[in-house]
Amino acid sequence: MKTLIRNISSLVGILPEGKARLQGEEMGRVEEIRDAYLLIEDGKIASFGKETDLHEGINEDDDLTLIDAEGGMVMPSFCDSHTHIVYAGSREGEFLDKIKGLSYEQIAANGGGILNSADLLHSTSEEDLYKQASARVEEMIRKGTGAIEIKSGYGLRTEDELKMLRVIRRIKENTPAIVKATFLGAHAVGRGYTMEDYVEAVCEEMIPAVAAEGLADYIDVFCDKGFFSPEDTEKILRKGMEYGLVPKIHANELDVSGGVQVGVKCGALSVDHLERTTDEEIGCLKGTDTMPTMLPGSSFFLGIPFARAKEFIGEGLGIALASDFNPGSSPSGDMRMVMSLGCIRLRLTPSQSFNACTINGAYAMGISREAGSITVGKKANLIITVPGITLTTIPYMYTSPFIRKVILSGKSLNPHEDIWSRITPDFA
Ligand code: NIG
Numbered sequence: 001m002k003t004l005i006r007n008i009s010s011l012v013g014i015l016p017e018g019k020a021r022l023q024g025e026e027m028g029r030v031e032e033i034r035d036a037y038l039l040i041e042d043g044k045i046a047s048f049g050k051e052t053d054l055h056e057g058i059n060e061d062d063d064l065t066l067i068d069a070e071g072g073m074v075m076p077s078f079c080d081s082h083t084h085i086v087y088a089g090s091r092e093g094e095f096l097d098k099i100k101g102l103s104y105e106q107i108a109a110n111g112g113g114i115l116n117s118a119d120l121l122h123s124t125s126e127e128d129l130y131k132q133a134s135a136r137v138e139e140m141i142r143k144g145t146g147a148i149e150i151k152s153g154y155g156l157r158t159e160d161e162l163k164m165l166r167v168i169r170r171i172k173e174n175t176p177a178i179v180k181a182t183f184l185g186a187h188a189v190g191r192g193y194t195m196e197d198y199v200e201a202v203c204e205e206m207i208p209a210v211a212a213e214g215l216a217d218y219i220d221v222f223c224d225k226g227f228f229s230p231e232d233t234e235k236i237l238r239k240g241m242e243y244g245l246v247p248k249i250h251a252n253e254l255d256v257s258g259g260v261q262v263g264v265k266c267g268a269l270s271v272d273h274l275e276r277t278t279d280e281e282i283g284c285l286k287g288t289d290t291m292p293t294m295l296p297g298s299s300f301f302l303g304i305p306f307a308r309a310k311e312f313i314g315e316g317l318g319i320a321l322a323s324d325f326n327p328g329s330s331p332s333g334d335m336r337m338v339m340s341l342g343c344i345r346l347r348l349t350p351s352q353s354f355n356a357c358t359i360n361g362a363y364a365m366g367i368s369r370e371a372g373s374i375t376v377g378k379k380a381n382l383i384i385t386v387p388g389i390t391l392t393t394i395p396y397m398y399t400s401p402f403i404r405k406v407i408l409s410g411k412s413l414n415p416h417e418d419i420w421s422r423i424t425p426d427f428a
């Protein structure tokens, strides 16, 4: 199966093989080819270059599907490395409380927040949860996301955490997007537990059960004021590592928590949120393999500080941006909006924000060998834009539709048609 995309005004996000992430000054560069073609074979990028270098004989191949980009730009799909899209119902009531002036912490302290979602999830069947989460996946795909990390953490007891992770596994098996699963049992202390008992349950009951079914790739902990301490966080991450789970972390959303340091010490793949960081956190990330990941959608929605993205980059670090799609602090999985907030509120250039949403997002979810850039051999997960779009138009015209077609593993879909029925393994 071959697909040839022709008439591309600009093919952007080209990286050489083996480039896993971009850091410091590199983040400001985006390689492009103008007037380009791209050839897909068996769902992967087989070759690309100037349209004038395309040998005409290729059109005679019987096995070839032609796509005319009609002068649109072609870019890699977004890689959203931090989401909580398996949840039940919504938290609209809390939204109203926030409008009235209650903070995220006050809502949580009143027994709302994550515990509210846990109650709802408990009374929702696995089938229903799957349907609700799948609709979110569909929306994200339409909006240009080709890879999604999904966390558990609204179960907060063994059976319900497993229920969530089984839903994630089913999503993994049934969507054309790349999916990675993260066990976040330590998202909040489940109802009826003391902190001590809960940490014990996460370590001795949940992690072994999750590992026994092979349900997760990563382990995450919410290390923050009012949630898990750096000591308990380390204990949980190390237990997860014993079972082959790679650490990630939620830190410094509500306070300077010490979570970044614990994450780095445990070799975390990413440390996420970072709305409140000091120079010490920036210093501690230098020279490590850990990707600082920022979630400007939650800063926007909660009205909390935006992360110091430019300073991280100025110190030579790479950063990733992700949606944090969840019902409490970021009810949106729109990575284009994230890219826009990267520019408008984090003051990143469009190139920096684009790289943070693509290749560095891929790194933060452990898939930079298969996605996140235009590179021969990577999955053909692509966005074809409407004509007249540049990399700058995307964050600038931040609500205008810019996607004409989405291609996942070489198969194309039109984001305006009803694609839900087509999100199956034989999606074609
Ligand atoms: O990443 N900070 C912790 N977890 C989520 C919010 C979860 C929720 O409120 O439901 C986050 O913002």
Ligand code: FE
Pocket (backbone or CB within 6 Å): 082, 083, 084, 250, 324, 326
């Ligand atoms: Fe989160």
